[in-house]
Amino acid sequence: MSKTLGQRIRQTRTQRELGLREMARMVEISPTYLSRVETDEEKNPPAEETLKKIAEVLGENINELMHLAGRVPSDVDEIVREDPAMPDALRAAKAKNITGEQLKQLIEKAKARR
Amino acid sequence: MKVRFLRTDEIENAVAELLRNFCHKRNVALSAPVPVEDILEKHLQVKLEIKDLEKMLGIPDVLGAAWFAQGIVRIDERIVDQEGRYCFTLSHELGHWVLHRPQVEAERVTRTLFGPASEAPAFICRTSEKRAPAEWQADQFAARLLMPARLVREAFTATCGNSAIEIDGFAKRRTDADVLTRWREVATTVIDTGKFTNVSNEAMRYRLSDLQLVREPIPSQIIQ
Numbered sequence: 001m002s003k004t005l006g007q008r009i010r011q012t013r014t015q016r017e018l019g020l021r022e023m024a025r026m027v028e029i030s031p032t033y034l035s036r037v038e039t040d041e042e043k044n045p046p047a048e049e050t051l052k053k054i055a056e057v058l059g060e061n062i063n064e065l066m067h068l069a070g071r072v073p074s075d076v077d078e079i080v081r082e083d084p085a086m087p088d089a090l091r092a093a094k095a096k097n098i099t100g101e102q103l104k105q106l107i108e109k110a111k112a113r114r
Numbered sequence: 115m116k117v118r119f120l121r122t123d124e125i126e127n128a129v130a131e132l133l134r135n136f137c138h139k140r141n142v143a144l145s146a147p148v149p150v151e152d153i154l155e156k157h158l159q160v161k162l163e164i165k166d167l168e169k170m171l172g173i174p175d176v177l178g179a180a181w182f183a184q185g186i187v188r189i190d191e192r193i194v195d196q197e198g199r200y201c202f203t204l205s206h207e208l209g210h211w212v213l214h215r216p217q218v219e220a221e222r223v224t225r226t227l228f229g230p231a232s233e234a235p236a237f238i239c240r241t242s243e244k245r246a247p248a249e250w251q252a253d254q255f256a257a258r259l260l261m262p263a264r265l266v267r268e269a270f271t272a273t274c275g276n277s278a279i280e281i282d283g284f285a286k287r288r289t290d291a292d293v294l295t296r297w298r299e300v301a302t303t304v305i306d307t308g309k310f311t312n313v314s315n316e317a318m319r320y321r322l323s324d325l326q327l328v329r330e331p332i333p334s335q336i337i338q
Contacts (some may be wrong), residue, residue, distance in 0.1 A: 010161075019151045020162050021194075032191040035164040 005068035006040040012058045013038075027053045045069040115237065117214050117248040125251060128212050129258040146265050147312040150205045153259075154187060160211060161186045162204075164194050171238060178203040179235040180210045182218050187211070188235075198314025202256050203239065209255030210237045214248055260313050261321040269308025270327050274300065278327050285330035300328055 013023050020038075024031040029050060036042040046054065051069060055062040066073050080086045093103060136157045137144050154160050167176040167190040177199075178189045187207045193199045218236045239249060279300050283293050301318040304310070310318060322328040 014155070014159075017156050019155055020164065021151060031194050032164045035162075039163060 004040050005045060005065065006038045006042075008060075008065070008068055009034075009054060009058070010038040012060055016058060018057070023057060026057045045071065047071075048074055115214075115218070115246075115248055117217060117251065119247070120213065120251050122254060125209075125213065125254045126258055126263075129255060129262070132208075132212055132259070133262065144262065144265070146261075146269075146308050146310045147201075148260055148262065150201050150208060150259060150312070154204060154208055154211075158208075158211065159185075163188045164191050165189075166191050168192075171235075173238065173240065175240045177239050178207045179238045180207045180215075181233075182211070182215045182236045183222060184233075197312050198317060201260060201312040202314065202317055205256035205259045206239060206249075206252045207237070208259065209252035210239075210248070213251055213255060257317060257321050257324070261310060261318065263325060265308055265310075266304060266318075266321060266325060267327070269304045269310070270300075270322070273303050273307045274327075278329050279322075280329060280331040282331060284323075284328065297322075297328055 013020075018026075020035060021031045024034040027034070027050065029046075033042065037046060046069060048066065048071060051065045051071070052062055054060065055065050063073065080090075098106075132153065133144055133148070136142075136153050139157065140152075151162065155162050161184075163186060165188045167179060167188060168174055170188075171179065176190055177193060178187065180187050187204070189200060189203055189207070193203060214237070237248065237252075239252070245253070279296075281293055281296050283290060284297070287293050288297070297319050298315055301315045301322060304322065305313060305315065305318050319328075
């Protein structure tokens with residue numbers, strides 16, 4: 001897996017045989033901006049809406065792109081804001097070194113028991 | 115940088131080989147507009163970046179530059195929306211890549227034996243620069259790549275017929291309004307007919323002249 005958002009976007013773009021300007025047109029951003037993002041020179045990483053379009057065009061996982069961009073998905077942000085117990089639950093998971101993947105497995109197990 | 119002298123037919127052959135390989139590999143027929151970005155990025159797998167080259171290199175009027183060692187071609191952000199200029203610059207850098215990279219790489223290997231490799235671009239292409247041989251060769255390459263002779267001739271013949279367009283004063287008065295207007299009209303017709311949508315009128319004018327499709331009338335022979 002690539003280390004940065006830019007490397008990841010460029011790698012997938014070339015794997016999917018999309019040109020720089022071609023992809024910029026599809027995502028409705030300027031080629032200059034896309035080039036800056038790909039070389040990790042852009043101070044402002046793409047907004048969620050732009051990342052969604054990039055993910056759609058490249059067939060990428062939006063959560064992974066959001067993570068690489070250092071952004072929290074707006075729906076997750078809302079979930080945390082709406083439920084005061086949610087930050088505590090996340091802190092507890094962090095304190096117990098429970099990974100996101102393990103949390104997913106716990107939820108799946110809980111679903112299966114129902 | 116000093117480069118080996120190349121005849122125009124050598125440049126023509128280099129373009130033909132590149133186009134042949136590209137079309138063969140991608141199983142497509144050659145047609146205009148020639149997808150020069152695809153040739154650079156997808157076929158030759160060169161990294162393309164759009165940058166503020168003036169800021170990056172600290173030199174004014176830079177249109178494009180090639181970093182052979184890093185495998186990168188960078189085009190100045192100021193021309194990205196000028197289709198003809200952008201594609202010609204990109205094709206010009208492709209010209210450096212195909213024609214001059216082997217020589218530069220060979221020299222680099224020699225240099226790195228005696229010191230660290232340079233991070234500087236192998237070629238910096240500027241609007242204001244006097245045409246050095248390497249730049250002239252890259253221009254010739256770009257014109258032939260974007261406007262292959264066969265496609266230009268086909269588009270020309272479809273609208274202008276089998277004979278060249280002869281313009282009085284073409285040899286000596288190219289910048290005069292009457293000559294320029296006619297020359298420009300022919301270029302526009304060929305661009306539209308041949309779908310050369312990534313070529314500027316100026317570039318097509320010079321190509322038509324090179325191919326002798328627009329020329330000075332040939333004086334009739336005096337029969338004694």
